[in-house]
Amino acid sequence: MTEMFGYVTPEDRDGWERRREAEEKKSPGTAREMADKSVSPALDMAKRGVQAQLHGAQYDAQRGSQPKQRQRVVTRETVTEQSRNIDSSGNGFEPDF
Known part of the structure; x- marks a missing residue:
């Protein structure tokens, strides 16, 4: 009955906290981290080419x-x-015999 009226259990709070931490790990965070993640594949390809x-x-x-x-x-x-x-007929160059 308490779940129907919006009562929050400690298990709910723990689940939310775990999801929040997982999302923070997924997100790139700062602009520098995001740039590093986007540039690293290009650097790997360049490294392979040089090698x-x-x-x-x-x-x-x-x-x-x-x-x-x-x-x-x-x-x-x-x-x-x-x-x-x-067939030289009609061209005007006929031989004179």
Whole structure:
């Protein structure tokens, strides 16, 4: 009956306090903390990229590879065709026999 009229039990107060603490842990808090949480994934990606470049350079150095060179061979062939009109009727260039 007391629950119907808004009586608050100590268990209710404990539950509210636990939920409040959990929400405070979820929220970023200060602007600096929020900025740190948003920037850290980008910094991790940049770190991975730099490590990959260093690993690649170390691998090339161990392999003793030469500087990368590209060779490209271009061959072009020009074909000139002369067309002849076999049916020369009507063009004005008929032979005189």
